[in-house]
Amino acid sequence: MKKKFILKGLGCANCAARMETAICKLDGVREATVNFMTARLIIEEEEGQMPFIVQEAERIIKKIEPDAVMKKA
Amino acid sequence: MKKRLWRILTAAFIWAAAALIGQNQKWAEFVLFSGSYIIAGWDIVTKAARNIVRGNVFDENFLMSIATIGAFLIGEYPEGVAVMLFYQIGELFQDYAVNNSRKSIAELMDIRPDYANVYKDNELIQVDPDEVKIGDTIVIKAGERVPLDGRVLEGNSLLDTSALTGEPVPQEVQEGSEILSGCININGVITVKVTREYEQSTVSRILDLVENATNKKSRSERFITRFARYYTPAVVIIAVFLAVLPPLLIKDASFSDWIYRSLSFLVVSCPCALVISVPLSFFGGIGGASARGILGKGGNYLEALARTERIVFDKTGTLTKGVFHVQKIHLSDTESNMDDNSYNKNDLQDMRKQELLELAAHAEHFSNHPISLSLKQAYGREIIPDRISDTEEISGHGVRAVVDAKEILVGNEKLMRQYGIPYLEEEVSGTIVHIAVNRQYAGYILIADEIKEDALSSIRQLKEAGIRQTFMLTGDNEAAAGKVAEELGLDHAYANLLPADKVEKLEDIMQQLPSKSKLAFVGDGINDAPVLARADIGIAMGGLGSDAAIEAADVVIMTDEPSKIATAIRIAKKTLRIAWQNINLAVIVKTAVLILSAFGITALWAAIFADVGVTVLAILNSLRALNVKTL
Numbered sequence: 001m002k003k004k005f006i007l008k009g010l011g012c013a014n015c016a017a018r019m020e021t022a023i024c025k026l027d028g029v030r031e032a033t034v035n036f037m038t039a040r041l042i043i044e045e046e047e048g049q050m051p052f053i054v055q056e057a058e059r060i061i062k063k064i065e066p067d068a069v070m071k072k073a
Numbered sequence: 074m075k076k077r078l079w080r081i082l083t084a085a086f087i088w089a090a091a092a093l094i095g096q097n098q099k100w101a102e103f104v105l106f107s108g109s110y111i112i113a114g115w116d117i118v119t120k121a122a123r124n125i126v127r128g129n130v131f132d133e134n135f136l137m138s139i140a141t142i143g144a145f146l147i148g149e150y151p152e153g154v155a156v157m158l159f160y161q162i163g164e165l166f167q168d169y170a171v172n173n174s175r176k177s178i179a180e181l182m183d184i185r186p187d188y189a190n191v192y193k194d195n196e197l198i199q200v201d202p203d204e205v206k207i208g209d210t211i212v213i214k215a216g217e218r219v220p221l222d223g224r225v226l227e228g229n230s231l232l233d234t235s236a237l238t239g240e241p242v243p244q245e246v247q248e249g250s251e252i253l254s255g256c257i258n259i260n261g262v263i264t265v266k267v268t269r270e271y272e273q274s275t276v277s278r279i280l281d282l283v284e285n286a287t288n289k290k291s292r293s294e295r296f297i298t299r300f301a302r303y304y305t306p307a308v309v310i311i312a313v314f315l316a317v318l319p320p321l322l323i324k325d326a327s328f329s330d331w332i333y334r335s336l337s338f339l340v341v342s343c344p345c346a347l348v349i350s351v352p353l354s355f356f357g358g359i360g361g362a363s364a365r366g367i368l369g370k371g372g373n374y375l376e377a378l379a380r381t382e383r384i385v386f387d388k389t390g391t392l393t394k395g396v397f398h399v400q401k402i403h404l405s406d407t408e409s410n411m412d413d414n415s416y417n418k419n420d421l422q423d424m425r426k427q428e429l430l431e432l433a434a435h436a437e438h439f440s441n442h443p444i445s446l447s448l449k450q451a452y453g454r455e456i457i458p459d460r461i462s463d464t465e466e467i468s469g470h471g472v473r474a475v476v477d478a479k480e481i482l483v484g485n486e487k488l489m490r491q492y493g494i495p496y497l498e499e500e501v502s503g504t505i506v507h508i509a510v511n512r513q514y515a516g517y518i519l520i521a522d523e524i525k526e527d528a529l530s531s532i533r534q535l536k537e538a539g540i541r542q543t544f545m546l547t548g549d550n551e552a553a554a555g556k557v558a559e560e561l562g563l564d565h566a567y568a569n570l571l572p573a574d575k576v577e578k579l580e581d582i583m584q585q586l587p588s589k590s591k592l593a594f595v596g597d598g599i600n601d602a603p604v605l606a607r608a609d610i611g612i613a614m615g616g617l618g619s620d621a622a623i624e625a626a627d628v629v630i631m632t633d634e635p636s637k638i639a640t641a642i643r644i645a646k647k648t649l650r651i652a653w654q655n656i657n658l659a660v661i662v663k664t665a666v667l668i669l670s671a672f673g674i675t676a677l678w679a680a681i682f683a684d685v686g687v688t689v690l691a692i693l694n695s696l697r698a699l700n701v702k703t704l
Contacts, residue, residue: 011168012133013344013348013349013352014133014298014345014348014349016300017298017301017302017348018302020298021298021302025146033288033290034132034351035287035288036349037171037174037175037287037352037353037356038175038284038287038288040284040288042288057141062127063127063128063129064129066120066123066124066127
């Protein structure tokens with residue numbers, strides 16, 4: 001399954017890159033992309049673990065950039 | 074953004090005042106500088122504190138806070154505040170540039186239709202394009218955007234397709250024309266039958282493509298983020314050693330001197346300039362290309378396109394128009410020698426040619442074969458069915474019909490042989506249609522595909538853009554392939570290929586390539602999907618109608634012009650050049666400043682330039698990528 005999110009308030013390109021690396025390492029994530037220019041996060045997961053992944057991704061984003069809010073696209 | 078600007082200006086003003094008061098009044102100076110610092114940097118410091126609590130150490134805010142506070146502690150007030158001030162200016166500028174380029178790309182891609190006019194109970198109402206179904210009738214008034222793909226039922230108009238194709242010349246549409254969503258209706262009112270739902274319509278597919286394009290990252294972008302991942306921690310660790318070790322190991326070395334040097338390291342260690350400049354360039358390049366009607370599926374394809382050295386073309390529909398036209402009417406010797414003194418010889422010949430075409434068109438009247446369609450189109454006048462009697466279609470051979478009480482045979486050489494009629498044999502590219510009147514050979518009509526107007530100049534432009542070799546693959550015969558290849562100056566042409574052979578031939582060509590150079594295949598996308606997918610870069614032309622093309626291709630060119638390929642390559646090269654200029658600029662300047670400040674040759678000011686100055690320069694340079702109008 002593939003899910004798209006908008007990262008509101010994403011302000012730094014390096015943070016975006018770090019979020020991407022961290023989310024990619026989560027269990028069950030096949031591919032994750034954080035696009036700084038369009039402020040989008042796209043997560044592709046193996047199967048059935050999306051709620052957990054989303055929760056973890058939210059935690060990672062908050063940690064790296066506290067002002068960014070993850071919203072469903 | 075205004076508020077931030079005012080904050081910076083106020084802080085800068087106080088900073089200037091403090092600098093003027095100078096060393097004479099220690100306390101006033103300290104108070105003013107502190108005030109300036111607080112105004113300029115309180116948010117950075119609080120963010121840094123918050124991030125440390127969350128276990129986030131190598132964060133920009135933290136680095137800047139340590140660098141500036143450190144400068145304060147060793148008594149370098151003006152520089153400490155200046156670092157913070159300039160850092161804020163850089164951030165402001167960066168946000169401004171990013172917002173600007175986001176906005177300009179949103180404008181370029183502003184093709185989303187807001188509503189569709191549909192009839193409900195005999196009244197025209199506006200509904201969301203999402204709600205319209207296939208087969209519904211919609212009305213598009215002058216000035217409105219075409220909301221869904223469809224076919225015109227009624228009305229004439231001009232459509233502005235520039236938002237889709239980058240093409241400034243409007244397209245004429247009338248009853249029966251297929252129209253694409255996203256165009257703007259310029260003058261008349263047209264009634265349209267919807268042929269695709271909104272989700273499947275051109276406009277949503279383009280938006281989808283462009284939105285996802287920047288998700289596939291280029292190698293240069295991956296390189297720079299990986300670089301940043303090691304660069305920042307490494308520089309920070311060196312900074313710590315630099316502050317502590319020399320004063321302990323070297324006699325006469327003072328802590329404040331070496332701490333000052335290490336502060337430069339902290340300032341230079343910020344990775345953002347590096348990381349932002351690359352995606353910003355690609356974003357601009359992809360956006361600029363879309364505005365020219367070239368859709369790339371990602372930054373990685375822009376990169377591959379810049380490295381392309383060989384291009385393989387499909388012939389029909391790519392280099393040629395894919396529409397058959399009467400090229401030549403050739404009269405048999407007996408026909409052309411029937412002289413009549415009252416006419417000029419050329420006029421007479423032309424008249425006889427017209428007559429021959431007229432007979433052929435009438436004989437083929439009931440056939441739907443593409444060849445008969447092109448004959449009728451070339452004839453151009455109305456066909457009077459009363460003149461025709463007794464038609465018989467001889468499959469694989471041609472047509473026998475009686476027109477104006479004359480027996481007409483129209484077909485290939487097999488038909489002529491079947492009736493024992495001697496005919497002219499000529500090696501020409503295209504399809505020959507022989508005509509016999511009352512079993513007498515009258516001549517032939519040559520029907521062939523036409524080379525596109527811009528094909529010749531595109532090949533020249535491609536060579537100029539660094540393409541080394543051009544190839545052509547076609548299912549057509551040798552003569553037709555040879556003629557096109559020669560006319561266009563292609564390096565190699567392979568004829569008589571079945572669709573499956575094309576993939577094999579492509580693989581052959583690819584095997585001879587050096588590994589670094591890339592090969593692009595260009596096709597019209599209708600039956601080329603496997604080849605498009607197999608090439609390093611598949612370019613589909615005019616492929617908006619074909620789902621398979623969009624699926625299989627990496628780059629979609631919205632118009633039919635092969636010259637757009639050269640444009641795409643030029644855009645790709647420019648984008649890549651800009652991205653690497655930025656990478657080199659940042660790496661070289663930062664390394665130089667690191668070395669110089671380690672030896673105490675440059676002051677903190679140089680570090681500020683290496684960070685903020687380089688960011689600003691890189692961003693300004695990236696913005697050039699968006700400007701591709703003249704490429």
